[in-house]
Amino acid sequence: MATINSNYNKLKAGYLFPEIARRTKEFQEKNPGVEIMRLGIGNTTEPLAPHVIEGLHRGVDKLAKVETYTGYGDEQGNTSLRKAIAEAYKSRLNVTLEPTEIFISDGAKCDSANIQTIFGTNNIVAVQDPAYPVYVDTNIIAGREIVYMPCNEKNYFFPEIPSVKVDLIYLCSPNNPTGAVPTRQELYEFVKYAKQNKAVIIFDAAYSEYISNPSLPKSIYEIDGAKECAIEVNSFSKSAGFTGVRLGFTIVPYALVAEDTTAGRVNQMWNRRQTTFFNGASNIVQEGGLSAMDATGYVQNMDTVRYYMENARIIRHGLMDKFVVYGGKDAPFLWVKTPNGMDSWKFFDKMLEEAHVVITPGSGFGPSGEGFFRVSAFGHRSNVEKAVVSIQKNLRV
Numbered sequence: 001m002a003t004i005n006s007n008y009n010k011l012k013a014g015y016l017f018p019e020i021a022r023r024t025k026e027f028q029e030k031n032p033g034v035e036i037m038r039l040g041i042g043n044t045t046e047p048l049a050p051h052v053i054e055g056l057h058r059g060v061d062k063l064a065k066v067e068t069y070t071g072y073g074d075e076q077g078n079t080s081l082r083k084a085i086a087e088a089y090k091s092r093l094n095v096t097l098e099p100t101e102i103f104i105s106d107g108a109k110c111d112s113a114n115i116q117t118i119f120g121t122n123n124i125v126a127v128q129d130p131a132y133p134v135y136v137d138t139n140i141i142a143g144r145e146i147v148y149m150p151c152n153e154k155n156y157f158f159p160e161i162p163s164v165k166v167d168l169i170y171l172c173s174p175n176n177p178t179g180a181v182p183t184r185q186e187l188y189e190f191v192k193y194a195k196q197n198k199a200v201i202i203f204d205a206a207y208s209e210y211i212s213n214p215s216l217p218k219s220i221y222e223i224d225g226a227k228e229c230a231i232e233v234n235s236f237s238k239s240a241g242f243t244g245v246r247l248g249f250t251i252v253p254y255a256l257v258a259e260d261t262t263a264g265r266v267n268q269m270w271n272r273r274q275t276t277f278f279n280g281a282s283n284i285v286q287e288g289g290l291s292a293m294d295a296t297g298y299v300q301n302m303d304t305v306r307y308y309m310e311n312a313r314i315i316r317h318g319l320m321d322k323f324v325v326y327g328g329k330d331a332p333f334l335w336v337k338t339p340n341g342m343d344s345w346k347f348f349d350k351m352l353e354e355a356h357v358v359i360t361p362g363s364g365f366g367p368s369g370e371g372f373f374r375v376s377a378f379g380h381r382s383n384v385e386k387a388v389v390s391i392q393k394n395l396r397v
């Protein structure tokens with residue numbers, strides 16, 4: 001008799017975005033004619049860079065000729081792309097990586113969800129609260145105990161190191177949803193803790209290209225000793241607009257050790273996991289990824305990143321009169337306090353009804369998100385401007 005994984009019963013009902021979609025649809029049906037403006041989901045909206053489009057075309061054209069056709073590739077990704085990523089880490093961040101420490105995937109969501117499968121189910125997991133829901137949900141499904149690390153106004157939305165012993169630590173920088181970026185010193189404290197406790201940090205750097213302050217680290221490997229205790233997950237989604245194209249990568253350094261392993265073993269296990277469960281990212285997409293990594297692609301992609309960051313500035317400026325606003329300086333998200341301590345979902349409804357703007361309730365990202373809402377800077381400029389004007393004119397706070 002088959003039984004189910006009953007840990008699924010422990011998940012909070014209704015994932016955040018379906019619930020936002022349900023409420024928005026209900027409002028639209030009751031108010032046909034009303035234009036709804038979206039500052040909610042962190043989905044990219046601007047076209048791909050021309051150089052990246054060329055790369056994708058090249059990928060397609062290669063499939064048209066017998067001399068250049070490829071079928072299954074390496075599950076770990078094309079060597080040329082792994083090398084290009086290693087070179088970019090070296091030239092942009094002065095971080096030295098072996099290409100074989102880099103595993104190409106079809107996105108950071110899968111990697112940040114799957115990485116826990118190579119660790120013991122009795123590991124205690126620490127997560128930033130609030131955080132991208134994937135970290136908590138995948139560990140609940142695996143049956144692990146979760147320790148929340150509150151991120152609030154008092155600690156500038158970056159947590160203190162855990163006061164209890166934990167084994168896996170998820171850090172996301174810039175953080176989704178708060179937009180907070182730890183300093184080198186703050187990250188160093190976590191690296192020190194991880195090394196002392198033989199814990200492993202899973203560092204999600206999906207938004208790292210939005211960091212413009214040069215004193216802030218973009219990769220955890222900019223911190224001394226991090227290769228011994230940290231795995232980094234990254235994505236082409238927000239840096240190159242690949243949210244629909246799908247490409248990401250995970251770095252598992254050879255130096256990384258866990259309580260019961262020597263150096264090299266965790267890298268080998270992730271290799272085993274990927275070669276068993278995954279058949280490699282699309283060859284067309286990897287060709288596009290190569291173009292995104294080269295100098296021309298990078299310059300063009302950074303123009304788009306700056307476009308979104310100008311949206312962030314406009315939103316920040318527009319909301320400052322009415323709200324206490326955090327984030328949005330080195331991240332495409334703004335983290336905003338609800339007025340008069342209003343609960344996040346109540347405020348979501350109020351914003352929709354009065355300003356016709358969709359935002360994301362903070363409580364959907366964890367208990368400490370209650371009393372906040374997230375505003376996304378991804379969107380066309382004209383829509384962002386319209387939404388800000390509507391909030392200024394129509395929201396009664």
Ligand SMILES: Cc1ncc(COP(=O)(O)O)c(C=O)c1O
Nearest residue numbers: 107108109132176206235237248
């Ligand atoms: C923190 C964080 N990590 C990862 C992802 C997913 O990235 P990908 O599109 O590469 O799966 C997201 C997407 O919104 C995210 O917010």
